[in-house]
Amino acid sequence: MSRLALIALSALALLGCATADTARLTTSEKRGLTFAQAHCAQCHGVMRGTASPNPESPAFEAIANQPELTRETLATFLRDSHNFPAAMNFSVSAADVDDLTAYLLNLRKPGYKPAI
DSSP: OOHHHHHHHHHHHHHHHHHHHHHTOOHHHHHHHHHHHHHTTTTSOOSTTOOOSSTTSOOHHHHHTOTTOOHHHHHHHHHOGGGSOGGGOSOOOHHHHHHHHHHHHHTOOTTOOOOO
16 A cells, blocks of 8 residues: 555544544534634644644643643633733633533543653
């Protein structure tokens, strides 16, 4: 099999995994993912298993799996825009906070270990 064919098959397999993963999301989680892709993906890895384009920005999966993170602490962080670094200087509506929180919490994994 040619190298190009292997690359194409690998890309299709990855796309299939991402599609299968998003198919299980609730409506709120899907809206949160859409928001994240539009506003956060420039710096953060927003899909499960993806690295962040900006090494200074943690992947959403790493954020979601912080032991001390709760729905309340995450929602508070997202609502309080004064806590954001300059690159994240934008408002997040209450509905978007709820959706983004739902999406991030969906990324939790029992026994999660961050990539080193």
